[in-house]
Amino acid sequence: PMTTVAVLGGGIGGLAASYYLCKSPQVTKVIVLESSSRFGGWLWSTRRSDGAVFEHGPRGIRPAGAVGHNTLNMVDDLGLGGDILPVPYSHVASKNRYVYMNRRLHRMPSGLSGLLRTVPPFSRPLLLSVAMEMLVKKGVEEDESVHSFVSRRLGKELADIAVDSLCRGVFAGDCRKLSVRSCFPVLYDAEQRRGSLTLGMLLVQLQPLDLRSLLRSVTESWAQWSLSRGVESLPESIAEFLQRSGRVELHREAAVQQISPSASGWTISLEDGVVSADHIISALPAKALVSILPPSCQPLIQLLQDIATVTVAVVNLEYEGSILPVSGFGHLLPSSEDQALLGVVYDSVPFPQHDRTNGRTTRLTVMMGGAWFHEVFGSPDTVTEERLLARATEAVHCHLGVPTAPSWSRVSLQRDCIPQYYPGHFRRVESMRSFIRENNLSLSLIGSSYDGVSVNDVIFNGRTAVEQLKSVSYM
Numbered sequence: 001p002m003t004t005v006a007v008l009g010g011g012i013g014g015l016a017a018s019y020y021l022c023k024s025p026q027v028t029k030v031i032v033l034e035s036s037s038r039f040g041g042w043l044w045s046t047r048r049s050d051g052a053v054f055e056h057g058p059r060g061i062r063p064a065g066a067v068g069h070n071t072l073n074m075v076d077d078l079g080l081g082g083d084i085l086p087v088p089y090s091h092v093a094s095k096n097r098y099v100y101m102n103r104r105l106h107r108m109p110s111g112l113s114g115l116l117r118t119v120p121p122f123s124r125p126l127l128l129s130v131a132m133e134m135l136v137k138k139g140v141e142e143d144e145s146v147h148s149f150v151s152r153r154l155g156k157e158l159a160d161i162a163v164d165s166l167c168r169g170v171f172a173g174d175c176r177k178l179s180v181r182s183c184f185p186v187l188y189d190a191e192q193r194r195g196s197l198t199l200g201m202l203l204v205q206l207q208p209l210d211l212r213s214l215l216r217s218v219t220e221s222w223a224q225w226s227l228s229r230g231v232e233s234l235p236e237s238i239a240e241f242l243q244r245s246g247r248v249e250l251h252r253e254a255a256v257q258q259i260s261p262s263a264s265g266w267t268i269s270l271e272d273g274v275v276s277a278d279h280i281i282s283a284l285p286a287k288a289l290v291s292i293l294p295p296s297c298q299p300l301i302q303l304l305q306d307i308a309t310v311t312v313a314v315v316n317l318e319y320e321g322s323i324l325p326v327s328g329f330g331h332l333l334p335s336s337e338d339q340a341l342l343g344v345v346y347d348s349v350p351f352p353q354h355d356r357t358n359g360r361t362t363r364l365t366v367m368m369g370g371a372w373f374h375e376v377f378g379s380p381d382t383v384t385e386e387r388l389l390a391r392a393t394e395a396v397h398c399h400l401g402v403p404t405a406p407s408w409s410r411v412s413l414q415r416d417c418i419p420q421y422y423p424g425h426f427r428r429v430e431s432m433r434s435f436i437r438e439n440n441l442s443l444s445l446i447g448s449s450y451d452g453v454s455v456n457d458v459i460f461n462g463r464t465a466v467e468q469l470k471s472v473s474y475m
């Protein structure tokens, strides 16, 4: 039978799902509906004519684990393998991460000596916390905040400094509000299965491997990678692949306004017409899905509404010369040091290939706001670019001692860009999927709102949804 699948949203999630659908002989037609004028969603790179590349969204993708391998497989298949810019584990950008606290930069401890000695800003050797951790009893709650989990197992100081900063550097979020089970499933599982994080970590196994980039990533030990023309090359290449397949209709400036169940599947309303499909894969942010669901899906709408998001101001800066006093990936600030300023990425260190080709420059990205955006800056509708730029350059001056003004800058206000998984998130997602099953809705939910926010997670979940579609339904 003919099968038409509509994919809502042309971010990396929607494009990845379409790519896997294209590989499935049972699907005759795929329709991708994207509201904006470009594909890729948060994967967004500025390429200047002098060779410089600036990222306004993700800038580094991890090759490790099953989800990391899966992305590299896709990159190889798309013919992008030769464009990969790998950062090995031995590189300073992998080894050095800093925390700015008490008005100075501290290198995060690493390796054995980092465990044994007392390293500021911590007041005792981490080995003590790690050793004691093995003696802490297993928690009894179904889920809890990241901060409460880590304070319970490793102590309040590690939770207040290291974990507070980490959650800002991954979720732009507040570790007192985020769920450990959904945000750090590896930590949650280690406690559940091994009774301890220390033991759990010691028992991590390697995954099976294939393909060239993958083998390279393992033998050369990559910690992260990007692409020579920026990460946006990935959605661009997927879109070209889909176009060439002849089975995919790609629509931009096609905002979905409503979806309603029909006898054979769904009717999808756009501003200028309707589309029918047997199945819908929603790769929209949860809030966007809320506004297009029919009233008959009220219980689902209620659950989706509980998935909050945060806004991040991303400020790309370019300075003349080598201006960094330290070398590494970047620095984070715990919320106790500065609520507004989440961290600064030293982009030129991991990816010097993205610097302007003539003359030495240093590219930095300052990230601000997140869970603290409203408190500090008020409404994203009224905050000015000038104010955000001034706050970012002031931070570079104060944290890194750079007195000069940047020679180039770009402010991007990324509204509602990172979903926040609060305690109980996994239950809510489970309830959504049960509602869909019980009501026989041909609907799959993918994208960063549900099962992980990294580019790798979003791609992998797109693949899983397509595989489930093939195994359970008419396909």
Ligand SMILES: Cc1cc2nc3c(=O)[nH]c(=O)nc-3n(C[C@H](O)[C@H](O)[C@H](O)COP(=O)(O)OP(=O)(O)OC[C@H]3O[C@@H](n4cnc5c(N)ncnc54)[C@H](O)[C@@H]3O)c2cc1C
Pocket (backbone or CB within 6 Å): 008, 009, 010, 011, 012, 013, 014, 033, 034, 035, 036, 039, 040, 041, 042, 043, 056, 057, 058, 059, 060, 061, 062, 254, 255, 256, 257, 283, 284, 285, 288, 292, 312, 314, 414, 417, 418, 446, 447, 448, 449, 453, 454, 455, 456, 458
């Ligand atoms: C600043 C920043 C830095 C990040 N850094 C990293 C990193 O270093 N590493 C990493 O792995 N991840 C990182 N991430 C996370 C990662 O980029 C995102 O989680 C991921 O890109 C989300 O993809 P998605 O397809 O789920 O959503 P989106 O990219 O939001 O795609 C959804 C799409 O749906 C479209 N849409 C919305 N409403 C409608 C409608 N009604 N009809 C049709 N289309 C609609 C939107 O225009 C959009 O294109 C970062 C994210 C941000 C914001």
Ligand SMILES: C=Cc1c2[nH]c(c1C)Cc1[nH]c(c(CCC(=O)O)c1C)Cc1[nH]c(c(C)c1CCC(=O)O)Cc1[nH]c(c(C)c1C=C)C2
Pocket (backbone or CB within 6 Å): 061, 062, 097, 098, 166, 168, 169, 170, 171, 172, 224, 312, 329, 330, 331, 332, 342, 343, 344, 345, 367, 453, 454, 455, 456
């Ligand atoms: C300062 C804010 C942010 C920085 N990056 C992000 C924000 C909000 C977004 C982000 N960064 C990472 C991910 C997840 C990727 C994944 O899980 O594969 C997201 C959504 C990667 C990441 N960045 C940092 C860490 C520890 C990680 C986890 C993966 C890894 O270990 O590589 C640290 C970090 N992020 C930022 C800075 C300045 C920084 C540390 C110095 C920027």
